Amino acid sequence: MLVYAATFVAIALGFNALWYRARRRGGRLLRADADPAAVAAITRSYRLGPPGYLLAFILALFSPALGVAVIIGLVLLYLLPSSSGA
Numbered sequence: 001m002l003v004y005a006a007t008f009v010a011i012a013l014g015f016n017a018l019w020y021r022a023r024r025r026g027g028r029l030l031r032a033d034a035d036p037a038a039v040a041a042i043t044r045s046y047r048l049g050p051p052g053y054l055l056a057f058i059l060a061l062f063s064p065a066l067g068v069a070v071i072i073g074l075v076l077l078y079l080l081p082s083s084s085g086a
Contacts, residue, residue, distance in 0.1 A: 001060040001064035001067050001068065002057060002060050002061070002067075004060075004067075004071075005053060005056045005057035005060050005067050005071065006057055008049075008053040008056065008057075008071060009050060009053040009054050009057055011049075011053075012046075012049030012050045012052075012053050013049075013050055015046060015049065016046050016047075016049065016050060019042065019043065019046050023039055023043065045078065048074065048077070049074070052070065052073075052074045053070075053071070053074065055070055056068075056070035056071045056074070
């Protein structure tokens with residue numbers, strides 16, 4: 001479970017790094033017609049990943065079931081439709 005949770009931490013950090021790079025520099029790496037509200041919503045949702053998966057990792061040290069529960073919760077949260085329609 002620790003390796004599983006650590007993998008999610010690494011993936012979340014990678015996604016955040018890629019997204020940070022894409023939206024910086026005036027958004028040159030995004031489409032010109034990218035909706036600013038959608039960009040902001042994606043940014044907010046990506047911020048939940050690293051601390052959430054790190055929490056799952058820490059909890060897995062004490063209870064693998066709690067670590068799995070946090071990961072399942074985050075997966076379900078990411079499956080919910082965003083309010084911006086993105």
